[in-house]
Amino acid sequence: MTLKRTFxxxxxxxxxxxxxxxxxxxxxxxxxxxxxxxxxxxRIGQIQETLTPTLSRPTVLVFAGDHGIATEGVSPYPQEVTRQMVLNFLAGGAAINVFARQHDMELFVIDAGVNGDLPEHPQLLKRKVAPGTKNFLREPAMTPEQCEQAISTGADVARQVRQNGCNILVCGEMGIGNTSAASIILSQLGDFPVENCVGPGAGLANPGVKKKIEILQAAIRNHRIGDNPFQVLTTFGGLEIAMICGAYLQAAQERMIILVDGFISTSALLVASRLYPAVLDYCIFGHQSEEPGHRKMLELLRGEPLLRLNMRLGEGTGAVVAYALVESAVRFLNEMASFESAGVSTAS
Structure with a gap:
């Protein structure tokens, strides 16, 4: 099972x-x-192939999709919260809206696979592949065709924002149950026992985490597919995760800076990096999530997070908070005086 679209x-x-x-x-x-x-x-100078890099129209893409595994009780929140939070994003009331406004970043929400209808809105891109994935405890989350479509759609969205002048991209996500998908992706592609990859997600207490581990262990036993990245994504992933994977691959092809968020977004990058390892050259890791599997992902990807704030919200929030540091890096390179221009003596 392989990805047909090439980058x-x-x-x-x-x-x-x-x-x-x-x-x-x-x-x-x-x-x-x-x-x-x-x-x-x-790194930014290398990506842009210049001694004077710039940051242009920074953009946040929040991909939303529902997960069939949510019906097994792996999250303390009901599945309808995915749609409700998308409406909150469109109303401007979520954390990602606040932080994006703070840094004057454009924000778009992509309906990758929300289980329900959504209203027309200038910030909403309706790209629904299906009304959520299947329950991967019992059957593959997606068909190969759905996964391929989601990856291609994410790539097309990234290409569009690049054409609009964006050169630094944040991909966030929303989807009840998606920490379960990310945990299995990490387990399968990182060769870790799944119990070492699972955390509280949206706030499960210890008994809930134990149940979540048991469900994910059973799902892995039911499929036994190995570490083919496209097959892992198809079997256990989410439509929003697949779209983020495609967005990352296209962004790297377009030589954009990819500012990576937390556990879910990094699971998409883990898949992307197994398909095209050079994608990692274009990545700056915004933060290390409180979700325990994220540290393992960063170690696998040799990612150095800019921040460690014990965040685990998702939506792209950790990466957007870290944007100020990326801007500081570019500003000091472009604006700070040299020893020669300032007439300051160098160290002996």
Whole structure:
């Protein structure tokens, strides 16, 4: 089982590493004293192939989809909360709306597979593949055709925002039950026991977490599919996760900066990286989620999170909060004086 759509993602060139590092090192500061911001500036310069990078029309795409596994009680919230939260996004009342407004970021909500009708709205992109996935305890979450369609749709949305002038992308998500999907994706692709990948999600107490683990263990036994990334996504993933996967692949093809959010969004990146490893060259990891599986994902992907704030909300919130640090990295590279221009003596 393989993905039919192809992407052309170039690994980053090392050609500008030396001049970028020289520029960073010659700012009016002790060598290396801006830490992770220096590494972030270097990566962005490489992505954009310039010594003077810019951030243009930063955009948040929140992909929403329902999960059949939610009927097994893996979340403390009922499935209809997915649709209700989409309405909240469109009304501007969710955390992601607040943080996106704070940083003057454009925000769009994509109906990847919400179980219910949604009203027309200028910020809503209706791209529903199906009214949610199937219950993967009993059958594959998607057909291969549905998964392929979702990946292609996510790619098309990313391409559209790039054509509108965006060069830095955040992908958030909403979907009751999606931490279950992310946990199994991590377990299958990272070769971890699923019990080491499961957390409280939207707030399960310990008995609920134990039940969730038992359900996911049974689902893995029922399918026994191995670590083929497209098959894992088809069998256990969500329509929103598949669309994010496609958005990441297209964003990397377009040489966009990908600012990665938490557990669910990173599970999509884990799949994308197994399909096209070079996608990781374009990623900056916004934060480390409180969800225990996210730390394992970051270790697998060798991702260095900008923030550790014990967040576990999703929606893209952790990445958007981290955007200020990305902006700081670009600003110091472009605006901070060099020793020579400021007439400051260098260290001996």
């Amino acid at each position: 052309h993602i170039e690994s980053l060139s090392a050609e500008l590493v030396e001049p970028l590092q020289h520029k960073i090192n010659n700012k009016t500061k002790p060598l290396g004293s801006l830490g992770v911001l220096e590494r972030t500036a270097l």
